[in-house]
Amino acid sequence: MGVIVYFSTYGSTQEYAESLAEKMGWKALNVKRVELPDIKSAETVVLASNIRIGKMGIRKWAKRHKALLKKKKLHVLAVGGDSADNQQYYRETTMKNLGFLDLKKDQISGLGGRKIRAELDRKRYFFVQFTR
Numbered sequence: 001m002g003v004i005v006y007f008s009t010y011g012s013t014q015e016y017a018e019s020l021a022e023k024m025g026w027k028a029l030n031v032k033r034v035e036l037p038d039i040k041s042a043e044t045v046v047l048a049s050n051i052r053i054g055k056m057g058i059r060k061w062a063k064r065h066k067a068l069l070k071k072k073k074l075h076v077l078a079v080g081g082d083s084a085d086n087q088q089y090y091r092e093t094t095m096k097n098l099g100f101l102d103l104k105k106d107q108i109s110g111l112g113g114r115k116i117r118a119e120l121d122r123k124r125y126f127f128v129q130f131t132r
Contacts, residue, residue: 002044004028004077007057011051012113013079017048020077031061039065046071047098050113051080051090056097067098076103078110086110 004021006028010016014030014077021028028048029038039045047069049058062069076098078090090110095103 001044002026002073003034003038003042004046004048005039005058007029007050007061008048009052009057010113013048013050013077015056016077016079016110016111017046020046020048024035024084031058034061036065036068039068042072045069046075046077048077048079051078051093052098053105054093054096056094059070059097060096061115069101072109073102074101074103076108078108080110081113082110084109084111089130115129128132 002024003026004024006013008017008030014028017028018042020026027038031069037049037051047058047062049056075093078094080093082089087110091105091108094110096110
């Protein structure tokens with residue numbers, strides 16, 4: 001079982017998180033409403049966050065809960081202004097913001113800021129592989 005915890009400013013990240021959660025049969029929880037039992041009971045945690053001016057909105061929340069997050073199968077979905085083809089940008093930005101989680105590059109994927117169905121469908125394969 002898994003959970004997607006998201007931080008969204010303009011709605012794109014929320015839409016991605018909710019769509020992925022629906023496809024995976026998981027919960028999508030806003031960082032402002034997440035409760036620790038939801039995280040503790042999950043085997044897998046996906047942190048979905050916007051990137052705005054090089055900063056990820058979920059950073060403070062993740063830092064507060066890093067000890068718990070490090071015990072989970074973890075993945076980050078970064079949502080920003082660049083296209084999904086530029087995964088290097090998403091990985092570098094995520095490592096700058098969430099490096100304290102000791103992430104590996106295969107734990108990070110990025111999507112463009114506007115919800116683009118084609119990008120979401122391409123990423124579904126990754127999430128299915130990730131949860132096995």
